[in-house]
Amino acid sequence: MKKTLLVDMDGVLADVYAQFQACEAQKFGAPKPEAYLMGKWENEAFPLHDEYVNNGTFFIDAPVMPGSPAVLEELNRAYDLFIVSAAMQFPTSLTQKQTWLGVHFPFIRWQQIIFCGTKRQIQGDVMIDDHFSNLDIFTGEGILFTQPHNQLKDAGKNKRVHTWTDIAAYLL
Amino acid sequence: MKKTLLVDMDGVLADVYAQFQACEAQKFGAPKPEAYLMGKWENEAFPLHDEYVNNGTFFIDAPVMPGSPAVLEELNRAYDLFIVSAAMQFPTSLTQKQTWLGVHFPFIRWQQIIFCGTKRQIQGDVMIDDHFSNLDIFTGEGILFTQPHNQLKDAGKNKRVHTWTDIAAYLL
Numbered sequence: 001m002k003k004t005l006l007v008d009m010d011g012v013l014a015d016v017y018a019q020f021q022a023c024e025a026q027k028f029g030a031p032k033p034e035a036y037l038m039g040k041w042e043n044e045a046f047p048l049h050d051e052y053v054n055n056g057t058f059f060i061d062a063p064v065m066p067g068s069p070a071v072l073e074e075l076n077r078a079y080d081l082f083i084v085s086a087a088m089q090f091p092t093s094l095t096q097k098q099t100w101l102g103v104h105f106p107f108i109r110w111q112q113i114i115f116c117g118t119k120r121q122i123q124g125d126v127m128i129d130d131h132f133s134n135l136d137i138f139t140g141e142g143i144l145f146t147q148p149h150n151q152l153k154d155a156g157k158n159k160r161v162h163t164w165t166d167i168a169a170y171l172l
Numbered sequence: 173m174k175k176t177l178l179v180d181m182d183g184v185l186a187d188v189y190a191q192f193q194a195c196e197a198q199k200f201g202a203p204k205p206e207a208y209l210m211g212k213w214e215n216e217a218f219p220l221h222d223e224y225v226n227n228g229t230f231f232i233d234a235p236v237m238p239g240s241p242a243v244l245e246e247l248n249r250a251y252d253l254f255i256v257s258a259a260m261q262f263p264t265s266l267t268q269k270q271t272w273l274g275v276h277f278p279f280i281r282w283q284q285i286i287f288c289g290t291k292r293q294i295q296g297d298v299m300i301d302d303h304f305s306n307l308d309i310f311t312g313e314g315i316l317f318t319q320p321h322n323q324l325k326d327a328g329k330n331k332r333v334h335t336w337t338d339i340a341a342y343l344l
Contacts, residue, residue, distance in 0.1 A: 004293065082293055088282040094266040110260040111289035117282045121176065121254055123295045 004124035005079035005171070006138075007072065009097060011130035011147045013083070013105070014062040016042070023052040037148035045148070059096035064104045067164035073107050074172055081112055082124065086134065088117035128167065132156070143167070176296035177251035177343070178310075179244065181269060183302035183319045185255070185277070186234040188214070195224040209320035217320070231268035236276045239336035245279050246344055253284055254296065258306065260289040300339065304328070315339070 010016045021031035024046065032045060043049035052058055075081055083101060087093050094115055101108050114122060119134045128143040129135050130150055135142035135158050142158035144150060145167075161167050182188045193203035196218065204217060215221040224230055247253055255273060259265050266287055273280050286294060291306045300315040301307050302322055307314035307330050314330035316322060317339075333339050 006293070084293075088270070088285045091267060091270050091282075094270065094287070095263060098260070098263050098266065109289070110263075113260045114286065114288040114293065115266070116286040116288075117284060121178070121256075121286065121295055122293050124293060 002078070002080040003126060004140075005075060005081050006084045006119075006122060006124040006127040006129075006140075007075075007081065008127075008129040008131075008134065008145070009083060009085040009087075009101075010059075010062075012128055012145045013065055013068050013072070014059070014100070015065045016062055017148060019058060019062045020046045020049070020052060023048070023055070023058070034148075039149070039152040041149050053090050054092060056092060057096070059090075059093045060100050062100065065164060067168075069104060071164045071168045071172070072105060074168065076107055078172060079126070081108075082114055082122075083108060083112060084114045084116065084119055084122055084127075086117060086119060087115040126171070128161075132158075143170070174250070174252040175298060176312075177247060177253050178256045178291075178294060178296040178299040178301075178312075179247075179253065180299075180301040180303075180306065180317070181255060181257040181259075181273075182231075182234075184300055184317045185237055185240050185244070186231070186272070187237045188234055189320060191230060191234045192218045192221070192224060195220070195227070195230070206320075211321065211324040213321050225262050226264060228264060229268070231262075231265045232272050234272065237336060239340075241276060243336045243340045243344070244277055246340065248279055250344060251298075253280075254286055254294075255280060255284060256286045256288065256291055256294055256299075258289060258291060259287040298343070300333075304330075315342070 024031045037045045085097060087097055116122060120137050125140045127135060127138045127140055128145055130145045130147040135144060144155045144158040144160045146160060146162045161170060196203045209217045257269060259269055292309050297312045299307060299310045299312055300317055302317045302319040307316060316327045316330040316332045318332060318334040333342060
């Protein structure tokens with residue numbers, strides 16, 4: 001029986017930092033220095049966070065995390081795969097996110113998508129996420145995807161990965 | 173510690189049969205006879221099912237199941253409550269459903285909402301649902317909410333309830 005794998009969207013499949021930086025560049029003429037982002041929450045690093053994510057196109061235009069489509073397609077064969085996104089805080093993101101998945105990951109069926117507020121009620125064997133808040137309440141195996149906000153922290157009980165190549169090497 | 177209660181939307185909080193019948197009346201001048209609906213799947217009872225649910229307003233205009241707001245507000249205090257809707261099959265329903273919840277059940281926070289394709293990965297202690305397909309894969313206690321499509325079937329391991337008054341009597 002295949003293991004159940006739960007994969008996060010923002011900061012794992014979707015390169016939201018690249019998208020925040022594009023918004024910064026458009027608003028202020030330049031992105032934030034990379035070093036400035038380290039160890040800061042997204043809404044701390046980008047004070048206009050809420051304005052950006054509610055601009056109507058933030059999620060549908062988000063760049064794909066490099067290497068993720070090919071690896072996720074393989075994982076989709078090897079695991080019982082679900083995309084799990086804590087999307088409810090931003091109501092306008094729901095349709096954008098579903099459309100975005102269809103464009104970049106067309107092999108993901110609607111049966112495999114879960115949008116929630118908290119991931120506390122979602123069960124599975126393995127979870128890939130960039131937020132400790134999701135991994136800490138997960139009872140299965142946690143894989144921490146490196147992003148600027150978590151970069152300075154110890155991965156704790158989770159396996160840390162930096163790229164989708166790392167994920168392929170670890171899970172496939 | 174409070175028990176976790178998972179509550180379905182369509183056919184439990186939202187009176188989708190009333191909405192289907194309103195669509196029928198508008199399309200054909202009269203609703204389907206009540207007796208005709210018994211024991212039929214919704215898409216069997218209403219051949220224009222997909223046209224209706226994709227009309228852009230089906231979910232946001234759906235009538236509230238009688239008595240549900242007051243009882244759900246009490247349940248929200250007594251239980252760790254989540255609204256769980258298998259909504260992914262109809263992408264246009266997501267935003268409508270979230271808005272609808274905000275209008276009729278304003279005490280439900282975004283943290284308590286889960287939209288999914290299948291409910292297989294959602295865990296909890298008690299689930300209220302009108303579909304055996306959701307209750308059969310749930311490991312907690314199942315409560316079957318009577319709707320025309322399930323009316324002729326034995327409730328099996330689930331407790332059958334007919335109204336929100338029944339739910340209040342059983343859970344509060």
